[in-house]
Amino acid sequence: GENVEQHPSTLSVQEGDSAVIKCTYSDSASNYFPWYKQELGKGPQLIIDIRSNVGEKKDQRIAVTLNKTAKHFSLHITETQPEDSAVYFCAASFNSGYSTLTFGKGTMLLVSP
Amino acid sequence: DTEVTQTPKHLVMGMTNKKSLKCEQHMGHRAMYWYKQKAKKPPELMFVYSYEKLSINESVPSRFSPECPNSSLLNLHLHALQPEDSALYLCASSPLDRGIPEQYFGPGTRLTVT
Numbered sequence: 001g002e003n004v005e006q007h008p009s010t011l012s013v014q015e016g017d018s019a020v021i022k023c024t025y026s027d028s029a030s031n032y033f034p035w036y037k038q039e040l041g042k043g044p045q046l047i048i049d050i051r052s053n054v055g056e057k058k059d060q061r062i063a064v065t066l067n068k069t070a071k072h073f074s075l076h077i078t079e080t081q082p083e084d085s086a087v088y089f090c091a092a093s094f095n096s097g098y099s100t101l102t103f104g105k106g107t108m109l110l111v112s113p
Numbered sequence: 114d115t116e117v118t119q120t121p122k123h124l125v126m127g128m129t130n131k132k133s134l135k136c137e138q139h140m141g142h143r144a145m146y147w148y149k150q151k152a153k154k155p156p157e158l159m160f161v162y163s164y165e166k167l168s169i170n171e172s173v174p175s176r177f178s179p180e181c182p183n184s185s186l187l188n189l190h191l192h193a194l195q196p197e198d199s200a201l202y203l204c205a206s207s208p209l210d211r212g213i214p215e216q217y218f219g220p221g222t223r224l225t226v227t
Contacts, residue, residue, distance in 0.1 A: 032214045043117075043203050043218040044156065051214075089155050095214035098144035098163050098207060103155035 002027040004092050006104025013080050014112055021107045023090035024072040030092040032099055033066060033073045038087045038106075048075070080111045116140075117219035119204050125225045128194060134222045136187040136204030143209040145187040146216070147179060150201040156218075162187060163209055194226045 003026040013019050025033075031052040036044035050057045050064045050073065057064050061080075066073040077084055087106045093099040117138045126132050136145065144163045148156035161169035162181040170179075176198075178190040187204055201223050207216040 034215070036218070041223075043119075043220045046215055046217060049215065093214065097209045098146075098161055098168065099214045099216060100158060100161065100169065101156075101216060106153070106155055 002030055002092055002094075002102040004090060004102050004104040006090050006107060008107060009105065010108045010110070012110045012112065015080060015082060017080055017111075019077045019080050019084070019109055019111075021075045021088055021090070021109070022072060023074070023092075023104050024070075025092040025102075026071065027092070027094070028068075028071065029094045030102075032093045032095045033064070034091050034093075034101070035062075035064060035075050036089045036091065038089065040086075044089060077109075080109075082111050082113050085109055085111045117204055117206055117217055119202075119219040119222050121222060122220070123223045123225075125227060126191065126194065127227055128196075130194075131190070131192045133191065134189040134202055134204075134224075136189075136219055137185055138206040138217075138219075139185055140206060140217070141184075141208070142206035142217075143184060144207045145181060146205040146207075147187070147189055148203040148205065148218075150203055150221070156203055160189075191224075194224075196226050199224055199226045 006023045034049035037047045038044045063076045090104040091101040147159040150156045159173045160179045165181045180188040201221040203221045204219040
């Protein structure tokens with residue numbers, strides 16, 4: 001089955017800095033890669049995703065890049081703000097209708113003012 | 114609107130109790146999911162329903178019994194749980210469409226088994 005590795009497990013940055021979280025996956029059949037943000041006491045929130053036919057996607061301060069050859073994808077957050085502090089999960093799946101997500105172990109991002 | 118609602122927000126139950134968790138979405142999604150999440154861990158898939166039929170059961174103990182009464186509702190019936198079943202239970206939904214794989218999560222039910 002699919003295996004997703006996520007690094008780092010914790011990341012501390014100063015407000016205004018950039019943050020990068022990296023994930024690798026094992027199954028070359030995976031074709032959908034979402035990123036979720038989970039704040040304390042809340043459910044995961046889908047913040048951005050990318051499909052295997054695209055190399056990069058951007059939405060305001062967040063962007064995701066995908067390297068299918070190397071089987072890795074990354075989340076980039078620019079101009080970080082304290083409200084970006086949360087746990088971020090990457091995931092991979094083969095979308096055949098419903099998608100069974102395989103999650104990375106998560107990255108706790110702390111943005112200090 | 115990408116809202117999935119779950120009730121109750123918190124639940125405390127004894128090991129001999131029977132309780133149910135409820136999940137609702139009105140996005141017209143035909144796939145619904147139950148996940149279990151322990152502290153500082155990613156969500157773990159428990160069940161997947163597609164078109165109101167159980168498609169995946171990830172070898173979940175029978176003390177957890179899912180039910181999908183209609184396309185908008187998903188229940189998880191709990192009976193004779195163990196303390197190690199204490200966790201955040203998350204519901205999610207997605208369209209059954211290869212072109213639209215996005216999966217949306219509810220806020221979860223925080224379950225404590227005493």
